[in-house]
Amino acid sequence: MEGRTMTYCVGMLLDEGLVMASDSRTNAGVDRVSTFRKMFHFERPGERTMCLVTAGNLSVTQAAVGYLNERLAQDDIPTLLNAPNLFEAARVVGDTLREVYDRDREHLEGHGVAFTAEAIFGGQIGDAPPRLFRIYGAGNFIEASAETAYFQIGETKYGKPILDRIIRPDTPHETAMRCALVSMDSTMRSNATVGPPIELLYYRGDSLAEPAQYCKFEENDEYLRDLRRSWDDNIRHAFNELPSLEEVFARDDDKPKKKRKAATS
Amino acid sequence: MEGRTMTYCVGMLLDEGLVMASDSRTNAGVDRVSTFRKMFHFERPGERTMCLVTAGNLSVTQAAVGYLNERLAQDDIPTLLNAPNLFEAARVVGDTLREVYDRDREHLEGHGVAFTAEAIFGGQIGDAPPRLFRIYGAGNFIEASAETAYFQIGETKYGKPILDRIIRPDTPHETAMRCALVSMDSTMRSNATVGPPIELLYYRGDSLAEPAQYCKFEENDEYLRDLRRSWDDNIRHAFNELPSLEEVFARDDDKPKKKRKAATS
Numbered sequence: 007m008e009g010r011t012m013t014y015c016v017g018m019l020l021d022e023g024l025v026m027a028s029d030s031r032t033n034a035g036v037d038r039v040s041t042f043r044k045m046f047h048f049e050r051p052g053e054r055t056m057c058l059v060t061a062g063n064l065s066v067t068q069a070a071v072g073y074l075n076e077r078l079a080q081d082d083i084p085t086l087l088n089a090p091n092l093f094e095a096a097r098v099v100g101d102t103l104r105e106v107y108d109r110d111r112e113h114l115e116g117h118g119v120a121f122t123a124e125a126i127f128g129g130q131i132g133d134a135p136p137r138l139f140r141i142y143g144a145g146n147f148i149e150a151s152a153e154t155a156y157f158q159i160g161e162t163k164y165g166k167p168i169l170d171r172i173i174r175p176d177t178p179h180e181t182a183m184r185c186a187l188v189s190m191d192s193t194m195r196s197n198a199t200v201g202p203p204i205e206l207l208y209y210r211g212d213s214l215a216e217p218a219q220y221c222k223f224e225e226n227d228e229y230l231r232d233l234r235r236s237w238d239d240n241i242r243h244a245f246n247e248l249p250s251l252e253e254v255f256a257r258d259d260d261k262p263k264k265k266r267k268a269a270t271s
Numbered sequence: 272m273e274g275r276t277m278t279y280c281v282g283m284l285l286d287e288g289l290v291m292a293s294d295s296r297t298n299a300g301v302d303r304v305s306t307f308r309k310m311f312h313f314e315r316p317g318e319r320t321m322c323l324v325t326a327g328n329l330s331v332t333q334a335a336v337g338y339l340n341e342r343l344a345q346d347d348i349p350t351l352l353n354a355p356n357l358f359e360a361a362r363v364v365g366d367t368l369r370e371v372y373d374r375d376r377e378h379l380e381g382h383g384v385a386f387t388a389e390a391i392f393g394g395q396i397g398d399a400p401p402r403l404f405r406i407y408g409a410g411n412f413i414e415a416s417a418e419t420a421y422f423q424i425g426e427t428k429y430g431k432p433i434l435d436r437i438i439r440p441d442t443p444h445e446t447a448m449r450c451a452l453v454s455m456d457s458t459m460r461s462n463a464t465v466g467p468p469i470e471l472l473y474y475r476g477d478s479l480a481e482p483a484q485y486c487k488f489e490e491n492d493e494y495l496r497d498l499r500r501s502w503d504d505n506i507r508h509a510f511n512e513l514p515s516l517e518e519v520f521a522r523d524d525d526k527p528k529k530k531r532k533a534a535t536s
Contacts, residue, residue: 163428163429163461164428164429164431164432165432166429166461167429167430167432167433167457167460167461168432168506170457170460170461171502171503171506171507172506172507172510180515180516180517181510181511183516184510184513184516185510188510188513192432192435195432195435196428196431196432196435219516219520221516221519221520229514229516229518229519229522232514233513233514236512236513236514237436237509237513238436240508240509240510240512240513241433241436241437241509242436242437243505243509244502244505244506244508244509245437245446245449245450245453245505246446247501247505248449248453248498248501248502248505249494249497249498249501250445251445251448251449251484251486251494252445253494254486254494255484255486
């Protein structure tokens, strides 16, 4: 379990641009909980901008990000800054994970540590529209589309229902960012190894500039506290507005025995 | 994977009584999806009433329920109808699971099938207040309390956040029942092996009678459709009422470089 991150990250491909969020906690057993950044940003203003969030074994993902960064200035190999399009840039990320795999896997497994890594990678290069990829530990990847407007990695289940109910390509970026935070909050409540600080980023499509909005929420952030309290209140209100079950039981009063008997052994 | 149920069940211990819900789908690989009841009710009106919901290998849980039912009339061994209190009744359920384990585990494992079983068991016997237990495959169990008002079994993660936000001991039973359905709906959306019919039951505390309310929702049930549509609408509304992120970015405008730089490699 050494350096294993039970991260939660989400990336969204919206008509307006990209939203990415990540937590920053790393868990290596109950007594070692540390904080490491899992969101990385690469850009050449006016030409390209890219964001990477990672989950899995921290030594693996940090090694991959280290390689990606080291090579940015090189021109003789494919890098994030010379890739002709975002598909090729995603291949650079995938190939880098494969390189770490070839170098480290045997050694990790010799110590009983699994090679685990996954990433969400989004951005825009030149005139092409923004794109978003989910990259697996094997270096392969899939792309978001109008039908699949978001990807999650890490501890994904707790925070998924709210994304399914809210996120569409035409969701405004401000709503999407709040949804990412609520999804993150639901995950943090249920999994102690996912925790602040939370990084949240909005890249405005076609700006080819640094993120239009970026914020790092520390533990006890005032806005996060307000958001959680407000969400709890609003959810309760939303419940009170749901159709009453009384009509169902009234409906069943027409045939109480049949319905009722089904429950009785 | 033979007869493996990726069930979702939830049980709640409220001041007003007990709420239990279960789905009815059994999955044994992609091409075999069947429907089996996972909610069972036992009672002796005026004296005791109990409800059991199960998850795991269907042959295991059905065998256990079969034993429990077969023996109801016996007086020479502990049964659900002669147990002096609900703790002892939970022991009857746990011991029955152990019996199935002793009989079947070796044979199951010989065919590469894991022995899996879990249950939620609630009810009331005599003057004691209603109680709720979560019973594990090993036959051991834990009890709900004011701090832990609900238990889930099966595919639990998708439906947990909404329970955490709504369910307290003093939650009215009607709200709790709707919450169980929303939690079930979130799970069904994300896991195709959890599916209708949905059984939903409310036992009114101290009634010692059959469930005050019971309903089985079939696929395409009108109320479930209304509930889902209404919940989607209300959630969107709840989002629009959340505190705006603008204040956060306004706040950060005081120190844009420091915050912004943290995101740039």
